[in-house]
Amino acid sequence: MTEIIVKEYCDETIKMDYFSFGKGKRILAIIPGLSIKRVMNSANDIVEAYNLLSSDFTIYVFDRKKAMPDNYSIFDMANDTAYVIKELGINKLSLFGASQGGMISMVMAINYPELVENLIVGSSSAFCTTQASKIFKEWILLANERKCTELCLSFGRYIYPKEVFDKYHDFFIEMSKIIDDKELDNFVIMTRSMLDFNILKDLYKIKCPILDLSSKDDLIFGIDASNNLAKALINNKYVRYLYDDYGHAAYDLAPDYKRRIVEFIKKNN
Numbered sequence: 224m225t226e227i228i229v230k231e232y233c234d235e236t237i238k239m240d241y242f243s244f245g246k247g248k249r250i251l252a253i254i255p256g257l258s259i260k261r262v263m264n265s266a267n268d269i270v271e272a273y274n275l276l277s278s279d280f281t282i283y284v285f286d287r288k289k290a291m292p293d294n295y296s297i298f299d300m301a302n303d304t305a306y307v308i309k310e311l312g313i314n315k316l317s318l319f320g321a322s323q324g325g326m327i328s329m330v331m332a333i334n335y336p337e338l339v340e341n342l343i344v345g346s347s348s349a350f351c352t353t354q355a356s357k358i359f360k361e362w363i364l365l366a367n368e369r370k371c372t373e374l375c376l377s378f379g380r381y382i383y384p385k386e387v388f389d390k391y392h393d394f395f396i397e398m399s400k401i402i403d404d405k406e407l408d409n410f411v412i413m414t415r416s417m418l419d420f421n422i423l424k425d426l427y428k429i430k431c432p433i434l435d436l437s438s439k440d441d442l443i444f445g446i447d448a449s450n451n452l453a454k455a456l457i458n459n460k461y462v463r464y465l466y467d468d469y470g471h472a473a474y475d476l477a478p479d480y481k482r483r484i485v486e487f488i489k490k491n492n
Contacts, residue, residue: 225245225274225277227243227266229239229241229242229266230242232242232307232310232311232388236306237306238290239285239286239303239307239417240263240289241283241284241285242283242284242290243281243282243283243284243319244270244274244277244281245281245282246318247279247281248281249279249280249281249282249492250281250283250313250315250316251280251281251282251319252283252313252316252318253282253285253286253320254318254319254320254321254325254328255269255286255320255321255322255324256322256324257410257413259374259402260398260401262285262287266284272475272481273481275482275485276481276484276485277326279334279397280317283308286386287300287311287409291409291412291413293412294445296420297330297416297417298334299328300327300416301330301334302334304331304336305334305338308337309338311384313331315340316338317339317340317341317343317488318332318339318341318342318343318344319343319345320344320345320347321345321346321474321486322345322346322443323347323413324347325345325346325347326346326349326420326422328342328344328347329342329347329349329429330422332431333425333426336430336431341431341433341487341491342430343434344433344452345480346436346441346444347448348444348469349421349423349426349448349452349455350422350423350448351417351418351420351421352444352447353420354442354445355443355445355448358442359414359418360408360418363411363414366407366410366414367407371400371402371407372399374407375395375398375399375402375473376392376396376399377395379392379395381471382470382471382472383476384440384468384469384476387470423451423455426455426456427456427459429456429459431449432460432472433461433462434464434483435456435463435464436460436461436464436466436474436480437449437452437465438470438471440469440470441468441471441473442470444473447485449463449465
């Protein structure tokens with residue numbers, strides 16, 4: 224059984240939970256996407272999903288900081304995560320961010336090029352599309368009105384393909400029963416941070432190799448988000464693979480997803 228080391232980074236400026244696993248010489252940091260429950264609640268699931276990588280990498284998974292101000296931006300999240308990573312003594316890593324985690328990861332690659340050797344973004348975007356904005360506003364409204372069941376069902380419906388959502392419909396209902404007010408408040412802050420996010424004009428500053436794993440049938444960002452990444456990064460070391468039939472959650476569902484990450488990093492190390 225893979226050992227999971229769960230810790231809290233804490234100093235006078237920030238408190239942030241993270242966990243690590245694997246014994247490889249290379250360092251891979253994972254920045255998960257937006258979630259209603261805290262990332263630490265899913266530690267076992269994440270380790271099981273990414274155990275394939277544990278022989279080649281020591282893997283760190285970072286949650287958002289615990290005390291979030293109301294105006295906590297994607298840029299703030301990136302700065303805080305980079306700060307904790309450096310404080311842990313890590314100065315070079317491969318970085319994988321899914322969905323909102325991809326937004327954070329792209330900002331980190333722009334602002335901390337000395338830290339990020341390789342960048343993998345999954346089901347993410349360099350800007351908030353019209354389609355995504357409509358969905359995020361719906362989630363914010365449901366969270367503010369404490370409509371937990373409706374929020375969890377909407378969240379699952381947009382992230383997963385219909386057959387997967389239908390299969391786990393009851394799970395989303397059960398999950399809605401264990402969400403507290405603090406989690407809902409944090410969810411609103413994190414979701415709101417994406418509404419005015421746009422780094423298209425700064426993408427040229429990313430100099431490291433990039434792997435973009437996107438989906439043609441992504442109901443949140445759509446294919447336009449990935450197409451804009453491809454256009455902006457055409458002169459960079461940019462590789463794209465487009466999935467179909469897995470929706471926004473290709474990072475959870477596509478059977479070859481982790482293998483593509485490993486092959487990309489090994490090729491570009």
